[in-house]
Amino acid sequence: MTEDKKTHRLVKTPQISSRYLADYMAASEIGKRNILTACKYQAIARIVQHDEAKQTISKFFRSENPLVTDLDDAANHLRARMADSDFDRDVYDHNADYIDRFSKVVHIVELPNDAAILAPGQSPKIDIGGVKVSADIQFRLRRITKTNKVKIGAAVFRYAKGKPLKPEIASWQSAFLLAYLADTALEIDAEPEPKLCVTIDMYSGKTCPAPTDSVSRFKNMQAACAAIAERWDNIKPPANSVL
Template identity: 60%
Template sequence: MPVQKTHRVVNEPKISARYLADFMAASERTRRTILRGCKYQPIARLVQHDEAKSTISKFLRDGEGSTATLTEKANGLRNRMADSDFDRDLLDHNADYIDRFAEVFPDLDLPSVEFHPPGKANPIELNGVKVTTEIQFRLRRLTKTNKIRVGGAAFRYAKGKSLSPEVANWQSAFMLGYLHQTVTEPEAEPEGQLCLTIDASGGVCHRAPTDAVSRFNNMDAACATIAEWWPNIAPPDTAVF
């Protein structure tokens, strides 16, 4: 019987904005663990929160205010038929995510601006590393002099655990730098106060810090290190390719 493969190898350096933020706030040992997970990705299905994130994004864009629609959506996921134990866990985890956000939403300090659909978020390359990002919705406002300011929001969630403010600062700083490189609306300028990392578990809206530009430059420099380390990152001991 052939040995079943457990991981796939990502040959070229690639990391998500989420893991890049984790990387920047981590010790060197943890940094190598993060990169190992990025280079050697498990083949087994992992629980993702796509349905929860799209539900919450729509709720915020619609501006309903009442969390009753979130509770209804979470209950719908729990009552949905599942074809396997994994699918059951997937639905329940997404329902937990939505319920937690509904609980913390009243205390969430969001900007009073326009919220728009996320659109497509293409990867960017920093010092030889492809960096992907998720944008759950975009933000836009007009200044008193009719100048356009834009931003983007990413969600983070860990059940029962608040996001580290330092990690959030790195991720929001990345969002600002990312939008500076990718914004396509004529005359629009990204604004730090509109670049958000929303902790859906802790109920905190983290805006890009005042040193976001230097942080993004540091992430750019760190990607050179990631590209240098990448060929020599060893696989997990139990990995089968």
């Protein structure tokens, strides 16, 4: 009798990405339960990631003279790349689709004209209510006011093929960003600014800055994370999973 192949990896301590946390805050009770199950019991099967597309678009924003044709060329290059496996072929094609879609809506993206766009740098995890939360920053924003105060921000990309991001989820994501930058304090004497903390929907091109109620939203996230940490040990594995 052969041993069943493991299907999931157990995450023993409470952890969640900022993406999942934003989804969680806007989800139904069933949706919340599914998100926590996916965070605690991570599927071992390989999942297509959009890392190359995000890196390409981040560099596009940071370049001095960005051209939409640069995005088109990058997508074509991915489609022409030789793949060693069917999975690699899927990864290249999905990343090309991501870039293709964004190239069609890039003109809609609204960013402050007076802010410099910088490399993402390090994005350490932070502890919120006993839960380790990771951030997926794609580039940072920085501007200096007329009184020489330094204002900072950051951008995250959200993409789902075939559908735009729900505005409520984007608002939660950007509210998290504002609090995250205040918590990590990577630049001394720099203050996070709501309009510089943005979530960009790569499908629609819409840009969502941190909303005016970001402080209260983050308090709600803190309460939600405390509840997540409390119930973590009692989250049951998915049906038919093998650990």
